[in-house]
Amino acid sequence: MRTVRVSIIGFGAVGQGVANVLIDKKKYLEDIGLEFKVVAIADSRTAVIDPDGVDLVSVVNRKKTEGTVGDDKLTGLEIIETIDHEVVVETTPTNIVTGGAGLHNMLMAFKKGRDLVTSNKGPLAMKYGELIEAADASGSKFRFEATVGGAMPVLNLARDVLAGNTITNVEGIFNGTCNYILTRMMEEQAPYEQMLAEAQELGYAETDPTYDVEGIDTACKLVILANCVFGMNATHEDVTVTGITKITPEALMLAQNDGYVIKLIGEVNDSRINVAPKLVPIDHPLAVGGSLNVASVQTDLAGPITVTGRGAGSVETASAILSDMISIYRE
Known part of the structure; x- marks a missing residue:
């Protein structure tokens, strides 16, 4: 022992x-x-x-x-x-x-x-x-x-499990609070403020939600991925960030009518680090709902590997x- x-x-x-x-x-x-x-x-x-x-x-x-x-x-x-x-x-x-x-x-x-x-x-x-x-x-x-x-195992997946692969891109949903708010806005056809209040009541969002909803939390996680997986020397100042506060129920419904959902997607590769709301096809592996997180790791040998899990708790x-x-x- x-x-x-x-x-x-x-x-x-x-x-x-x-x-x-x-x-x-x-x-x-x-x-x-x-x-x-x-x-x-x-x-x-x-x-x-x-x-x-x-x-x-x-x-x-x-x-x-x-x-x-x-x-x-x-x-x-x-x-x-x-x-x-x-x-x-x-x-x-x-x-x-x-x-x-x-x-x-x-x-x-x-x-x-x-x-x-x-x-x-x-x-x-x-x-x-x-x-x-x-x-x-x-x-x-x-x-x-x-x-x-x-x-959700991302770093150890990239470093250990996928050893020998060259990783070309990582993208996904890295903030459960934003994902919960966007999911509920679409389900209820309700405005951002109302679903933020619900998320706060349920403990998914902080009293001051800025860190989550403005994409800062996701940006920090991408910096760690950029440095750990891609060998960059980035800080959160190197990330282009747009949050979810300007998204409307109308935008979500228009997207849904065309077969898409809107998700706050973080993406990192050797040329960019970016956080922004993006259109994701409804049947795509990244289109997870509720407070789940998801990451898709693109590799040269194994192709795309996607993992989903609880990002907090x-x-x-x-x-x-x-x-x-x-x-x-x-x-």
């Missing part, structure tokens, strides 16, 4: 999802010869530390009832720097202006030679090259499948994080 000591830095929906997945999959992990022992958890205000392994069930319950994970006042950065462990699971909120706490946490993890798995796309959209260099310099493993498409995103953790340590 290989025991790997873990810190979870950031304990919102995704961090709690990781804890729940580790609880649920304990026996499965034992069966493949792995034990992930969480020795430290930090939220934005408190921390809990136990070298023998934190009681995940009680920490999740405490976070729900009291809003904090523990009584220690160590920050995530201090945990990464001072507590002995092998892998940092970085799930702090995304900040695409400065990289936020996540950027500092990641650089500290690499400075200390720790492996890192993250769902935080902000630092990767801003400082991809710097982070990869820092990881390489320290010999740290760095995995970030959860940053693009949540549970705490357990769904945590599944991608767990997959990355297993891939590092089962090797």
Whole structure:
């Protein structure tokens, strides 16, 4: 049995999802010869530390009832720097202006030679090259499948499963909030504002939905794809972006009458990175509804490979994080 000591830095929906997945999959992990022992958890205000392994069930319950994970006042950065462990699971909120706490946490993890798995796309959209260099310099493993498409495997599909193929283009729907709004606008023949309000009520859209509906979230994911899959050195400033706020029910109905749906499509290849609403034939693999994400990867040997899945959700995103953790340590 290989025991790997873990810190979870950031304990919102995704961090709690990781804890729940580790609880649920304990026996499965034992069966493949792995034990992930969480020795430290930090939220934005408190921390809990136990070298023998934190009681995940009680920490999740405490976070729900009291809003904090523990009584220690160590920050995530201090945990990464001072507590002995092998892998940092970085799930702090995304900040695409400065990289936020996540950027500092990641650089500290690499400075200390720790492996890192993250769902935080902000630092990767801003400082991809710097982070990869820092990881390489320290010999740290760095995995970030959860940053693009949540549970939908895109990066590992392109890097690992399709190894040997030349990938010429990736396009798809990378934001479930926009897809939900556009799907419901068409179903109800209702205006954007009304379906946005519904999406907010159901928890698909934030109180301030700008990041999603203006295409910024999709742009960040495309930057990660551009850098990881195509070897570019892009930032979100290199993406041409148009959101969905100007789309009308009339436009959707006209498209439907001609056999099309309108979807917010992100596309990346070695010559362009683009986010914009596009007409998609109703029977096309990219024409998925609701809050689903979809990606079509064009390859020279295997042709087009299309994957569909849930692009958000705490357990769904945590599944991608767990997959990355297993891939590092089962090797």
